[in-house]
Amino acid sequence: MSSPDFSGSPVSTKNEALGTLRPLLDLLADGHVHSGEALGEALGVSRAAVWKQLQKLEAFGLQVESVKGRGYRLPGGLDLLVEENIRGGLAPHAAALLSGLQVFDLVDSTNARVLSALEGGRGHGMVMLAEQQSAGRGRRGRQWQSPFAAGVSLSIGWQFNGGVQLLEGLSLAVGVALARALSRFDVPDVRLKWPNDVWCRGRKLAGVLLELSGDLTDRCGVVVGIGLNMRLPASVSDAIGQPWIDLQEVQPGISRNALVVAMLDELLPMLAAYPQSGFAPWREAWSALDQFSGAEVCVQSAQQRWCGVARGVNDSGALVLEVDGQPQVFHGGEVSLRPAS
Numbered sequence: 001m002s003s004p005d006f007s008g009s010p011v012s013t014k015n016e017a018l019g020t021l022r023p024l025l026d027l028l029a030d031g032h033v034h035s036g037e038a039l040g041e042a043l044g045v046s047r048a049a050v051w052k053q054l055q056k057l058e059a060f061g062l063q064v065e066s067v068k069g070r071g072y073r074l075p076g077g078l079d080l081l082v083e084e085n086i087r088g089g090l091a092p093h094a095a096a097l098l099s100g101l102q103v104f105d106l107v108d109s110t111n112a113r114v115l116s117a118l119e120g121g122r123g124h125g126m127v128m129l130a131e132q133q134s135a136g137r138g139r140r141g142r143q144w145q146s147p148f149a150a151g152v153s154l155s156i157g158w159q160f161n162g163g164v165q166l167l168e169g170l171s172l173a174v175g176v177a178l179a180r181a182l183s184r185f186d187v188p189d190v191r192l193k194w195p196n197d198v199w200c201r202g203r204k205l206a207g208v209l210l211e212l213s214g215d216l217t218d219r220c221g222v223v224v225g226i227g228l229n230m231r232l233p234a235s236v237s238d239a240i241g242q243p244w245i246d247l248q249e250v251q252p253g254i255s256r257n258a259l260v261v262a263m264l265d266e267l268l269p270m271l272a273a274y275p276q277s278g279f280a281p282w283r284e285a286w287s288a289l290d291q292f293s294g295a296e297v298c299v300q301s302a303q304q305r306w307c308g309v310a311r312g313v314n315d316s317g318a319l320v321l322e323v324d325g326q327p328q329v330f331h332g333g334e335v336s337l338r339p340a341s
Helices: 010-028 036-043 047-060 083-089 110-119 170-183 234-240 256-277 280-288
Strands: 065-067 071-073 100-107 126-133 151-161 190-193 197-200 203-214 219-229 296-300 305-313 319-323 326-330 336-339
Touching (some): 010 036, 010 047, 010 100, 036 047, 036 071, 100 110, 110 126, 151 256, 170 197, 170 203, 170 280
Antiparallel strands (some): 065 071, 126 151, 203 219, 296 336, 305 319, 319 326
């Protein structure tokens, strides 16, 4: 499968710059102190050249610590994604569904790139990951914060025959698949918030964004985009704008590569079966993880707001809200759910 063409874009230039720094980054990823002399010897460059490269890492939000008289380190190290490790770890039934796997240091948006591939008649079964996104997409036009190697930014392309109605409830099924992947690592207190979020201990751990292409009444494509927090720097708090949590806080030490493998093991078979099964087989599992079951909540659209008691979801994944004793049904679209205040 051919790689996306980044040529001529600001992301391309920055990606090329990061590519030249990757050997240094690989050496520092262990979090240990490395002397300038040792780094230079390993890279085949002078100590002055090492220093220049270290300065450039800051442009990617990576803070290199200088340890007087000893050398340099990346505090806490980095757990970098490795394509070969991900491919080699997949279960056979998931690997058979994968048409392509690409891991980039930097892209504008993994969703945008996979969506472009689908619109070009390819992209089915394509998985794209990035250590960092410069324009990561969140729901309702928001930007998803993705500092370098601090989480999982993953997009999967899939083609469906039969129109967009087959995709009802898909974002909820994705949430269940993510919860199952996290359960492999004994992540505690994982819950789901309708229609797109994975929560943990009352805060957002991951988000799902579905984007569509093609003929919505016949053959169409969907990009399943996932952003999951693993070890976010405190500096992103203001940019996120809502309570968040990461795996470092609740279950540190999980390998990013192993987590991606678990996610794909759950997601790829689910996507393959979904056109035939729909959401109904996933409803019970989703309901068991419903963060707001029986709670007072409000549903907000651009023009209107409804408040009532959350009564779970129906077989198509629509939210059932009891308003003044009467059930009302809401589909994902452009509405959002918030706890009543």
